[in-house]
Amino acid sequence: MATALALLSALGFASAAVLSRLALQHLRPPALTILSLLASGAVMLTLTFLLYREAVLALVPVAFGWFALVGLLNYPVGQLSRNLGIRFVGVTRTLPVVAIAPLIAALLSITLGGETLTVSLGLGTMAIVAGVILILTERPGT
């Protein structure tokens, strides 16, 4: 079940990027981001109030500050930047660069969270850097 949900998640993220590329033919990235957030927000808020109404009513005020911070990083910064990247260099060149996010999370965990560098983390980092260099150094027109 978890594997099926994870695959569905990967398909959802990939489809969102490809669909965004289609919409970007006629919409600027900020307008696309606003509209897609309106659609996803409407669905998620409806689900939340249908399934977790009591949990919502029990939220402490400081939680909303954290939600706002996560929302600011993920959407005005993250999703808008992703859409701008897709606008300038396309889906196939933007997504692999965006995909290094877990590496950044791991580096933050090491520098701020006190976690240790492991062999697989080091090897993974080298593979990521090599892959990103391959993509970034592709000559224009290919």
Next chain:
Amino acid sequence: MKLATRIQQWRFLGYGFGFAAASAYGSTQFLARHVVLDYAHPIVVVAFSITFGFLILLVLFQQEVPQVTRAPRRALFWAVVAGLAAALGVSSQFSALSIAPVVRVSPIIAVNPLIALVLTHIFLQRLEQVTLRIVMGTALVVGGVVLVIIS
């Protein structure tokens, strides 16, 4: 300005925005665990963070709203479906993480750039070329991300 220079500037900007997105998403992944563990169910966190993100964007880019009303219906349709696909992605991700560990779920989700390559080749052929270099680079990045996650 020469076309080649303009293309180079676009590429620099595009990749710069890609790195900015990766930094933002990476920071969120670092914060999200704390927020989910200490304050609310993952679906609640996602719903309210989307709402705050939407409101912040609306304030910063309110001049873009008229463009939404003037855009072709097809573009509006793609944008709405993109939003719903993203909501499906996030909801499925959090649901998977609630029943299985990160080391089992995240490597599967991390292959989404490879899925995007296939979808691009099928649906966006007239807009983007999928080259061997892009495929190899993406495979290296995805493989590296999987190693990072399971470390």
